[in-house]
Amino acid sequence: MDLLDFQRYQLAFTKHLRQPKSAPKPAKASAKGMAIYTEIVFNNIVSSVSACFPVAQLVMGKRAWTTLIRDFFINYQSQTPIYKEVPQEFLKFLESQHKHTSLLTNKNLPPFLSQLAHYEWIELALSTSIIKEIETTSINLKDDLLTKKPVLVEVSALLKYDYPVHKISKKFKPTQPEATFLLVFRDITNRVQFIELNAVTFRLLQLLGPNKLTGKQALTQLTNEIKHPDLDAVIEFGTDILLGLKEQGAIVGVLNS
Structure with missing residues (x-):
């Protein structure tokens, strides 16, 4: 189907925005105006992405980081026009790159980059998440975590990474995978908190997540899963863990029966 004049203009306009060096500007567009607009649009993308991923930017270095964002701007087809969702689209772009080892090698991207970016993005995601109205009468703040069903804070995420993303910095860039478990949540002051977990505590919280098990039931199932010979020892350990997580x-609290 033939395009209408305004559609051809829009297509040429957006192509030039993405690739000003290779795609010609629309015939009737001002060269100066296009240059200004092209710079503004790209700088806004850079600003939005960089604000969400400061550590990734430091690890990559300014030049490589800008080149990576340019690659995203040119080649990735975003699924949303909403400006605040640009970082999530950039994350999807990185994840698509990391599915292909050859792309990582050709573009000299660190193997941990997409997971580091996800770790940084989750803070934005949780800080802007809208919580549902909670029936406070269904939650008891002081009852027994073992005999009742513990309730995790609503805005939270259990995360497992192949690299210690929370330790990565300009000076520390891991070269070997290291299984890493984190609990990320928004506390009552609306601050996003990160807690490093071990594999056992991570699994315990997975079991408690759906609010179907009491603390003791979850710990009993965990004992069976890890084939630990001493249920009482696991319950004692687990009780301390649950109390510590409640303090943090x-x-x-727990669900009222």
């Missing part, structure tokens, strides 16, 4: 605000 990750567990808000």
Whole structure:
């Protein structure tokens, strides 16, 4: 189907925005105006992405980082026009790159980059997440975490990474995978908190997540899964863990029966 004049203009306009050096500007567009607009649009993309991924930017270096964002701007087809969602689209772009080892090698991208970016993005995602109205009468703040069903804070995420993303910096860039478990949540002051977990605690919180098990039931199932010979020892250990998470605000209470 033939395009209408305004559609051809829009197509040429957006192509030039993405690739000003290779795609010609629309015939009737001002060269000066296009140059200004092209710079503004790209700088806004850079600003939005860089604000969400400061550590990734430091690890990559300014030149390589800008080149990577340019690659995203030119080649990735975003699924949303909403400006605040640009970082999530950039994350999807990185994840698509990391599915192909050859792309990582050709573009000299660190193997941990997409996971580091996800770790940085999750803070934005949780800080802007809208919580549902909670029936406070259904939650008891002081009851027993073992005999009742513990409730995790609503705005939270259990995360497993192949690299210690929370330790990565300009000076520390891991070269070998290292299984890393994190609980990320928004506390009652609306601050996003990160807690490093071990594999056992991570699994315990997975079991508690759906609010179907009491603390003791979850610990009993965990004992069976890890084939630990001493249930009482696991329950004692697990009780301390649950109390600690409650003190840190990750567990808000228990469900009323």
